[in-house]
Amino acid sequence: MNRATRIATGIALAFGIALQACAQSGNVEAGRKAFGKCIYCHQVGPSARNMFGPHLNGIVGRRAGSAPDYRYSAAMKNAGIVWTEENLRAFVRKPGKVVPDNNMRFYGLWSDKEAADLVAYLRTLK
Numbered sequence: 001m002n003r004a005t006r007i008a009t010g011i012a013l014a015f016g017i018a019l020q021a022c023a024q025s026g027n028v029e030a031g032r033k034a035f036g037k038c039i040y041c042h043q044v045g046p047s048a049r050n051m052f053g054p055h056l057n058g059i060v061g062r063r064a065g066s067a068p069d070y071r072y073s074a075a076m077k078n079a080g081i082v083w084t085e086e087n088l089r090a091f092v093r094k095p096g097k098v099v100p101d102n103n104m105r106f107y108g109l110w111s112d113k114e115a116a117d118l119v120a121y122l123r124t125l126k
């Protein structure tokens, strides 16, 4: 490898890593928009109540199936997972794959980027 190639490879690598870091951390504003797809069933914010789905305040770090006064499916109640950012990203992409037989009727988001943005937004909800 000559010097120019090495430098070019280095730059491409650094760029790739930066892009990946970006996709992982997500964009809060874009996530707020993406949350428009969840709002029919989930409330967030100070006056959030359970609706068709449980409220999602403080969802990052919350145990699956643990919102008081919400009737979960047995699948969600017994999922035995904590909603880490990683689990949430996977869940919004493919709900039925992360918690099989759960009651959330949602196809899943189309892209990892949208999932990361969404989770960045969810993280802001205490």
Ligand code: HEC
Residues within 6 Å of the ligand: 034, 035, 037, 038, 039, 040, 041, 042, 052, 053, 054, 056, 059, 063, 064, 065, 066, 067, 071, 072, 073, 074, 075, 076, 077, 083, 088, 091, 092, 101, 102, 103, 104, 105, 106, 109, 118
């Ligand atoms: C059509 C209604 C509907 C839509 C749209 C929907 N959800 Fe849900 N969601 C539900 C229901 C119902 C449950 C409870 C599932 C169960 O008990 O099996 C649920 C459960 C969840 C849970 C688990 C909550 C807990 O307390 O363990 C998370 C997280 C979640 N949804 C996030 C989302 C996000 C983020 C979106 C948007 C990308 C979304 N949902 C879109 C209906 C919906």
